[in-house]
Amino acid sequence: MFKLDTKILARLKKTKLLKKRKEVYTIVGSIIFVVIVAGSIATFNILVSNSYKLSASIQNLVGPPDQSLLKQFAYDKKTASYILGQSSINKSSTEFPGMGHQSGHLTIGYNPNGRLPFSVKLPTNINSGITTYDNKSNLSFTMIPLFKTLPGQYVSNHLVYPIGVNGPKLIYTVKANGTKED
Numbered sequence: 001m002f003k004l005d006t007k008i009l010a011r012l013k014k015t016k017l018l019k020k021r022k023e024v025y026t027i028v029g030s031i032i033f034v035v036i037v038a039g040s041i042a043t044f045n046i047l048v049s050n051s052y053k054l055s056a057s058i059q060n061l062v063g064p065p066d067q068s069l070l071k072q073f074a075y076d077k078k079t080a081s082y083i084l085g086q087s088s089i090n091k092s093s094t095e096f097p098g099m100g101h102q103s104g105h106l107t108i109g110y111n112p113n114g115r116l117p118f119s120v121k122l123p124t125n126i127n128s129g130i131t132t133y134d135n136k137s138n139l140s141f142t143m144i145p146l147f148k149t150l151p152g153q154y155v156s157n158h159l160v161y162p163i164g165v166n167g168p169k170l171i172y173t174v175k176a177n178g179t180k181e182d
Contacts, residue, residue, distance in 0.1 A: 044165070051162035052153050054171070062182040065157045065174040072116065073174050075154070082152070082159055084174055085119035088135040120179045122172055124152045126161050132178070 054062075073084045083089075119133040129144040149161040149170060161170040171182045 051150060051165055051167070051169070052155050052160050054156055054158065054160065058171070059156060059158075062158060062171050062173050062180070066176045069116075069174045069176065070157060079121070079123065080125065081121050081123040082154065083119065083121050084179065085116035085133075085135070088116045089119045089121075089133050090135075090138055118178055122152060122159050122179070126152060126170070 069084065072087075073082060074086065075081070076083050076086065117135055119135055121131040121133075123129070126145055126149050129142040131140055131142045133140040147163065149163050150165075152159050152161045152172075154160075157173070159172040161172075163169065173180045173182070
């Protein structure tokens with residue numbers, strides 16, 4: 001009877017040790033998993049932030065923005081968009097005197113009272129479309145890309161939309177005749 005109790009006691013000790021080992025392995029495995037996931041997230045965030053950087057050669061290629069128009073380029077939190085000339089959107093053509101339709105004539109760059117003849121809305125989510133407004137006629141059109149991009153960010157006076165991580169980028173620059181896409 002004493003031997004039987006010793007065998008049972010030995011089995012119980014082994015079972016407790018096995019349970020403790022399983023607990024230790026589970027804890028160590030969980031810690032390793034968390035470290036791998038955290039490292040992957042940190043690496044991805046670094047790659048994404050690098051996707052928005054504009055090298056000196058890229059900045060030379062796209063050129064500088066029109067500094068006078070940058071004053072009218074602002075972020076609208078409500079629509080999550082960067083808008084050029086928001087105060088001019090949907091103003092009646094009567095606010096643009098002398099801009100009547102004349103046969104064979106096209107007026108470009110007319111800027112009465114500081115209002116722009118055009119406005120542009122660039123959402124941070126470009127997949128909802130870029131809208132260009134003709135403030136003279138109150139007409140607009142929206143272009144929706146057929147591909148996905150990362151959200152747009154304002155970097156060095158340019159709006160940058162990376163096409164994937166560390167891939168090509170769409171770069172929009174405010175120019176005197178509208179926004180330039182590179």
